[in-house]
Every structure is written in structure tokens, then in C-alpha cells.
Amino acid sequence: MSDHTFSATARTPGIRDMLTRLIALPSISSATPSWDHSNEPVIRQLAEWLEPMGFVTEIMPVPGMPGKYNLIATLGSGPGGLVLSGHTDTVPFDDKRWQSDPFTLTERDDRWYGLGTCDMKGFFPLAIEAARSIVGQNLKQPLIILATADEESSMNGARALAEAGRPKARYAVIGEPTGLKPVRMHKGIMMERLIFEGQSGHSSDPSLGNNALEGMHEAMGELLALRAGWQAQYQNANFKVQVPTLNLGCIHGGDNPNRICARCELHFDLRPLPGMKMNELRQMILDRMQPLATSRGLKLSFEPLFDGVPPFETAADADLVKVCERLTGHTAEAVAFATEAPWLQQLGLETLVMGPGSIDQAHQPDEFLALSQLDPAVKILQGLIRHYCLK
Incomplete structure (x- = not known):
């Protein structure tokens, strides 16, 4: 040189x-x-x-x-x-x-x-x-x-x-x-945080509390259903992984087996393909989560862990x-x-x-x-x- x-x-x-x-x-x-x-x-x-x-x-x-x-x-x-x-x-x-x-x-x-x-x-x-x-x-x-x-x-x-x-x-x-x-x-990168807050109580009587972990179980099913829908709708053969991915990365909730879980937090990663808009994806997720939280009487928080790429x-x-x-x-x-x-x-x-x-x-x-x-x-x-x- x-x-x-x-x-x-x-x-x-x-x-x-x-x-x-x-x-x-x-x-x-x-x-x-x-x-x-x-x-x-x-x-x-x-x-x-x-x-x-x-x-x-x-x-x-x-x-x-x-x-x-x-x-x-x-x-x-x-x-x-x-x-x-x-x-x-x-x-x-x-x-x-x-x-x-x-x-x-x-x-x-x-x-x-x-x-x-x-x-x-x-x-x-x-x-x-x-x-x-x-x-x-x-x-x-x-x-x-x-x-x-x-x-x-x-x-x-x-x-x-x-x-x-x-x-x-x-x-x-x-x-x-x-x-x-x-x-x-x-691809883009989105890292999101989903939180459900319910009510703790003694596990011997479910009516004493409101289990945030059970709400999150249902929410994870909704996220995986969204993933399946996106992967059916969007493919790009230029990528080694040709579909958008969604990874359930980590979950934290509750404090003891015999207590009703009052709070549960899920972090997940979403990699959208070109043509997928991040604000629309977040709105689609919120549209699934809000009715679920309402029906269960849970407080919902949903926000990005960072602004995303x-x-x-x-x-x-x-x-x-x-x-x-x-x-x-x-x-x-x-x-x-x-x-x-x-x-x-x-x-x-x-x-x-x-x-x-x-x-x-x-x-x-x-x-x-x-x-x-x-x-x-x-x-x-x-x-x-x-x-x-x-x-």
C-alpha cells in the first residue's frame, strides 16, 4: 500500500x-x-x-x-x-x-x-x-x-x-x-417490553388476586400467532432467513410458587423485512394486547426497549x-x-x-x-x- x-x-x-x-x-x-x-x-x-x-x-x-x-x-x-x-x-x-x-x-x-x-x-x-x-x-x-x-x-x-x-x-x-x-x-431491529400488572394473593384462593403470569401466557400465544401471520405474508428470498422473525427473549414474573403473580414482564425481539413499518407492527401488537388485558382486568404497559432500526x-x-x-x-x-x-x-x-x-x-x-x-x-x-x- x-x-x-x-x-x-x-x-x-x-x-x-x-x-x-x-x-x-x-x-x-x-x-x-x-x-x-x-x-x-x-x-x-x-x-x-x-x-x-x-x-x-x-x-x-x-x-x-x-x-x-x-x-x-x-x-x-x-x-x-x-x-x-x-x-x-x-x-x-x-x-x-x-x-x-x-x-x-x-x-x-x-x-x-x-x-x-x-x-x-x-x-x-x-x-x-x-x-x-x-x-x-x-x-x-x-x-x-x-x-x-x-x-x-x-x-x-x-x-x-x-x-x-x-x-x-x-x-x-x-x-x-x-x-x-x-x-x-x-432487516430492521425492534426490541420491545410488555408488562402486565395484576394483584397478588394467596395461591390457595385464585379469587384473592389477578394472575399477571396467566395473562402473559395468553399474550405470548397472541404474539406467536402474529408471527405466523407475518411470516405467511412476508418473505424475501434475498435473505438467508427469508421471513421476519420474532423471538421471545426473556420473561420475569412473580416471586413465589404459593403467591399469585402480580406482575409479569416479557422482552422480545422482532426483525422486520423491508416493506414492514415499525409503527404499524407496534400498533398491531397493541391491538391484540389491549383487549386481552382489559378482559382480564390487568394493567398493560407496552414500549420499545430502544427506538429500533x-x-x-x-x-x-x-x-x-x-x-x-x-x-x-x-x-x-x-x-x-x-x-x-x-x-x-x-x-x-x-x-x-x-x-x-x-x-x-x-x-x-x-x-x-x-x-x-x-x-x-x-x-x-x-x-x-x-x-x-x-x-
Whole structure:
């Protein structure tokens, strides 16, 4: 891999030095406060590298999330343009299961090891390297490098961008690890909480209480019936699991065998296919649960455990899909994991997911990026930049 620099980018290091620095900056996002970090050092480091190349950088605080920031770095101007997007955060880690320091870029077996190497700090140095090739040229349309916060925990960075209506461009590639194969669709993720509250009492006389656990038993039957209906109605052969899934994940209720259960809580996971709307699915569930709770005299609570990620799909004949298929030699496919693509799509961007590394290494001890992915990634990104920014 060539680490040449132009005079205009003398302050921007080569790929390995950039990734070494990014890996060394902890930026874990987690719902557990003791794990959660600010991503500001990563955002400011990226801006520091991009500004000497001529990018105009804008660091945007994520509303309501102190220490969390998005970065929009723009080279050139115009109504269209290409966004190369990545998230700056990583998941937590178990250092006892790592063979090397997660925050030190370590090379062995023709791989770079470190927390975030493939998911997905490694994408930024490759995108910056690809951008070097057009520094000083007259861009017809802008190139935007977008860096987001909290993808691994809340998706609030991408959500804040969608609410702000930024960035404005025409095409977006999210560099999640797909082995450099274009991905044009993924399922959504919903995690929901259902609670029934009744009345405790001595189990010897059912009339003394109102059993929330029995209500939940009936509710689970209704959920499984809904699942069967959705799976009969919706199928998509692009996915390995071709139907929407609903998993009854965990249940908590009651406190003793000889007491009537006063409260029961169920958590479940729902993975909708493209074309299924999350608000409609939640309403369908509520429409089944409310009459059940009323008939049993139970108090009902139903709410998301988090806001959820909508399903995503870009049409097979979209221009970006065709260009990425031509550049990679791979037909666009579907994946099981979720990304920030729905929010970029909400901004009106034709969106695709494609980046170096394998999702199999993401969220794993000894996460790595194979060196064999570096040159092909830069070439593909250079091809995208030339196509959408120079022509």
C-alpha cells in the first residue's frame, strides 16, 4: 500500500499511522455508563487530518448526549455529491480474551488487530487515502466524509443527522464490514417490553388476586400467532432467513410458587423485512394486547426497549448499486445486521453498505482487518469518488 502524500496533505499521515492513532483513542458507546466514552477525540482527530486536504469540517454535538459528536467534512461544493460514512464508536471488550492490547494496532498473520479495526475505524484511513487522489482537482460535485456517534448503542448520531437534514448529497456508501461486497438491504431491529400488572394473593384462593403470569401466557400465544401471520405474508428470498422473525427473549414474573403473580414482564425481539413499518407492527401488537388485558382486568404497559432500526432497501436497479457492482464484480446482497442506512435514506440519499473486513470479526475478541483488503478498498473508493465527484 502506497503511503505517498501530496504537499497539500503533508500533515495527513499514511493509512497505518492513521489507524494506529484511531485505535488508540477509546470511543466505546454503551448503554452501561461505566463503559461509555466520548467520541470527541476521534472526531477531532479526523477533522485535523481532513482540514489540510481542503475539507471544510463541521463538528456537530448530538442533542441530549454530552460528549457525543458527528463530523461532516466536505471537499468541493454542488447540489449532488458522494458521502463516505462511518461510525466512530466501538463496542465494549473483554481484555482477558484478547491476545494483544485492544487499543494498540498489532500486525500478525497479515492482519491488523485492534478494537474497531474492521467495525469500523479502519474505513476512515482508507476513505481519506482514496480522497488524496483528488486533492487539488476541480470537483464537479462534493465529496463528504461523514463520521457518526453511538451507532453501536443508540443510533442517535445518525438519528440527529436525519432530524437536522444533514448532510445534503445524492449518494452515500456506509463502510461497514461487508468484505467489499455491496449490500443493498437489511432487516430492521425492534426490541420491545410488555408488562402486565395484576394483584397478588394467596395461591390457595385464585379469587384473592389477578394472575399477571396467566395473562402473559395468553399474550405470548397472541404474539406467536402474529408471527405466523407475518411470516405467511412476508418473505424475501434475498435473505438467508427469508421471513421476519420474532423471538421471545426473556420473561420475569412473580416471586413465589404459593403467591399469585402480580406482575409479569416479557422482552422480545422482532426483525422486520423491508416493506414492514415499525409503527404499524407496534400498533398491531397493541391491538391484540389491549383487549386481552382489559378482559382480564390487568394493567398493560407496552414500549420499545430502544427506538429500533428500520429495515433498509435500495432498489436493485439504482445507479449506486450498479456502479458498486461494476467496481467490485459482486452482485449486491442482503445482510442480517443493521446499519445507519435508514437514516441516510431518510435524507434522500441513495444508500449502499460496503466496506472492508468481515462482520464475523466485528464485536469479537482479536478483531482484525486483513491487509489484503486495503488496496482493493482504496481502489473501489477511488472509483466511486471519480464517478460521482469528478465526472
